[in-house]
Amino acid sequence: MEQPLVTIVTPSFNQAPFLRATIESVLGQDYPRIEYIIMDGGSRDASAQIASEYSSRLSWFSEKDRGQSHALNKGYRMAKGAILAWINSDDILLEGAVRRAVEGLRDHPLAGAVYGEGFLMDIDGNFTHRFPHVRPFDLWSLVHLSDYVLQQSMYFRADVYHEIGEIREDFHYTMDWDLLIRIGKRYPLQYLPHYMGGLREHAG
Secondary structure: OOOEEEEEEEEEEOOOOHHHHHHHHHHOOOOOOEEEEEEEEEOOOOOOHHOOOOOOOOOHHHHHHHHHHHHHHHHHHHOOOOOOEEEEOOOOOOOOHHHHHHHHHOOOOOOEEEEEEEEEEEEOOOEEEEEOOOOOHHHHHHHHOOOOOHHHHOOOHHHHHHHHHOOOOOOOOOOOHHHHHHHHOOOOEEEEEEEEEEEEEOOO
């Protein structure tokens, strides 16, 4: 059986200090079929030069946008993958994350999305502790209490994304929560007990 193509989009703007680590965490995955798209908002730092070093393995687009939600929608409009995800330009995927996500969606064919565990990181990329909020899927809690899904570990089916509609561009910080709620109202979200992503905390 052919392995599905996974499209990962990175929205970015002036994140050169962290961008290389993000790129290498995606390109270093042990899953063979990844389409990687970086949607840059017109960075004025060294981001373009860094991305150019990997030009044979990713697609780089740089133009002014209306924020990360807009950048993600633009990326997904050109995506060819059957599975979609995003990783911000200061965060990372952990080893084996994409493979585990594909396996999770294969093993749970009714799930609209999968998500796993992850770590918080400091500005230098050192893991500080486990992301503390992750729990198995419960729609009521997701809607009424909190977003307990670590976005850096989240993967969703492209056909589900197209069915429920694009990321809301009027949401700049909670667009992942809104997307998860909209998916969760129609499909189960499957928790995977694997460490899959790293969230960097820094003043910027």
